[in-house]
Amino acid sequence: MNRTNSKYGLMTTAIHSGEVPDPTTGASAPALHMSSTFVTDQVAGFSAHDLQDDGKYLYARWGNPTVNMLEQKLAKLEGVEDCICLASGMAATTAIFLTFLSAGDHVIVSDVSYAGVAELARDTLPRFGIDVTLVDMSDLGTLQAAFRPNTKLVHTESPVNPIGRLTDLAQVCKMAHTASALVSCDATFASPMGQNSALLGVDLIMHSVTKYVGGHGDAVGGAVAGSKLLISKIRGESAIHHGGVMSPFNAWLVARGLSLLPLRMQAHQSGAQAVAEWLQVQPQVTKVIYPGLPSHPQYELAKKQMLNMSGMISFQVGDAKTGRKIAQQMIDRMDIIHYAVSLGHHRSLIFWMETESLMETSFRLSGTQLKSYRSFAGDGVFRMSVGLEEPTDLIRDLAVALA
Numbered sequence: 399m400n401r402t403n404s405k406y407g408l409m410t411t412a413i414h415s416g417e418v419p420d421p422t423t424g425a426s427a428p429a430l431h432m433s434s435t436f437v438t439d440q441v442a443g444f445s446a447h448d449l450q451d452d453g454k455y456l457y458a459r460w461g462n463p464t465v466n467m468l469e470q471k472l473a474k475l476e477g478v479e480d481c482i483c484l485a486s487g488m489a490a491t492t493a494i495f496l497t498f499l500s501a502g503d504h505v506i507v508s509d510v511s512y513a514g515v516a517e518l519a520r521d522t523l524p525r526f527g528i529d530v531t532l533v534d535m536s537d538l539g540t541l542q543a544a545f546r547p548n549t550k551l552v553h554t555e556s557p558v559n560p561i562g563r564l565t566d567l568a569q570v571c572k573m574a575h576t577a578s579a580l581v582s583c584d585a586t587f588a589s590p591m592g593q594n595s596a597l598l599g600v601d602l603i604m605h606s607v608t609k610y611v612g613g614h615g616d617a618v619g620g621a622v623a624g625s626k627l628l629i630s631k632i633r634g635e636s637a638i639h640h641g642g643v644m645s646p647f648n649a650w651l652v653a654r655g656l657s658l659l660p661l662r663m664q665a666h667q668s669g670a671q672a673v674a675e676w677l678q679v680q681p682q683v684t685k686v687i688y689p690g691l692p693s694h695p696q697y698e699l700a701k702k703q704m705l706n707m708s709g710m711i712s713f714q715v716g717d718a719k720t721g722r723k724i725a726q727q728m729i730d731r732m733d734i735i736h737y738a739v740s741l742g743h744h745r746s747l748i749f750w751m752e753t754e755s756l757m758e759t760s761f762r763l764s765g766t767q768l769k770s771y772r773s774f775a776g777d778g779v780f781r782m783s784v785g786l787e788e789p790t791d792l793i794r795d796l797a798v799a800l801a
C-alpha cells in the first residue's frame with residue numbers, strides 16, 4: 399500500500415516532494431531562500447484576510463519558499479493536503495490550541511504528554527476561559543465519559559512521552575468525531591513513519607521536528623499537518639498573528655534530514671529492538687517498555703497501529719535511589735551515548751525521568767491515573783533515544799554504566 403497518497407514510494411516521496419530543480423540556475427538541490435520580503439505586483443493587501451492561495455510570496459511570516467518546501471514534503475509523507483511549520487514543537491501545539499479553542503470551549507488532553515504540553519494545557523488554557531480535562535487515553539471508557547456538548551478538541555499523543563504508552567488512535571478518533579470534536583495527535587515519538595495518523599482519523603498531526611523529522615539534533619522546529627482548510631486556519635491565526643514562524647535556515651536543515659527519514663527510521667527501529675532485547679535480560683533492569691517487545695502491555699495495539707516501532711525505549715532499574723545512582727554512573731562512564739534531553743537524533747541520548755518529581759511539576763496525577771503511569775514507569779524510567787550508531791557499541795556503553 400502506498401500511504402503517501404502519491405504515485406511514488408516512501409523514499410522517492412521523502413526525497414523529491416516539495417522540491418523542483420531551480421528554474422533559473424538548474425540547481426538540483428533546493429535553495430535556501432533567506433528573504434524576509436518578496437517583490438510583488440500587487441498594489442495593496444496587507445492583512446491575514448488578504449492571504450491568497452496563489453502560490454505567490456509576500457512576506458516571510460505568511461510564507462517562505464524554503465519553509466514551504468519542507469511543509470510540502472511533510473504533507474506528502476503524512477498523506478494529507480497541507481502542513482504548516484512553526485518555530486518549535488511547542489509553537490505547533492500552541493497553534494493548535496489557540497486556533498481551534500475559544501473561551502467557553504472544552505478540550506480533552508492526554509493526562510501524560512510532553513511536559514511542556516501538559517503544563518500549557520493545565521496552567522495556561524484555563525486562564526483564557528478554556529476548560530481542560532486530562533484523561534488517560536488508553537482508558538476508552540473514561541475518555542467517552544469526558545465528552546461534553548462544548549468539547550471542541552481531543553489532544554492525544556502516541557506513544558506518550560516518557561513512558562511509551564500507546565493510544566488507540568482509530569478508537570479515539572471515532573469517539574471524538576461522533577462528538578463533532580477534532581483530534582490532534584502529537585506523533586513526535588512515532589515520527590511520520592511510525593503510524594499512518596491520517597488514515598487512523600487524526601485531523602491535526604503534530605510533530606516536534608526537532609526530533610526524528612530533522613533527525614540531526616541541530617534545528618528546533620514544529621509542524622502541524624492536515625486538511626487544507628484546517629491548516630489555512632492555523633496559518634492565518636498562528637503564523638501571521640501569533641508569529642512563531644520557522645526560520646528558512648532551520649527549514650532547509652530539517653528538510654535535508656527529512657529526505658532520509660524512511661531509511662533512518664528503519665535503522666532506529668532495528669537498533670532499538672536490539673538494545674531493548676539486550677536490556678530485557680540484564681539483572682539490573684527491572685522493566686523495559688518498547689512497542690517492539692511482546693512484553694509491552696499494548697503489544698497487540700502496537701502491531702496493529704505502528705508501521706515502525708521507532709527508537710524510544712523506557713526502562714526501569716528499581717527504586718528512585720538506584721535510578722539516580724545509575725544516572726550518575728551514565729554521566730561518569732558512558733563513552734558514546736549522551737546524557738541529555740531530546741530525542742530522535744542520529745546520536746543516542748538518554749535521560750533519567752523520576753516519577754515523583756515529574757508528578758510535582760508536569761503531571762500531578764493521582765488515583766487511577768497515577769496507577770496507570772506507575773504501571774509503566776514505576777519510580778522512574780530511563781528514557782533512551784536509540785540513535786544510529788552500531789547497537790553493539792551502545793550496548794557496551796550501557797553495560798559499563800549499569801555495572
Ligand SMILES: *Cc1c(COP(=O)(O)O)cnc(C)c1O
Nearest residue numbers: 486487488512559586606608619
Ligand atoms: C520535544 C517534544 C515536544 C516539544 O517540541 P519542541 O520542538 O522542543 O518545542 C512536544 N512533544 C513531544 C512528544 C516532544 O518530544
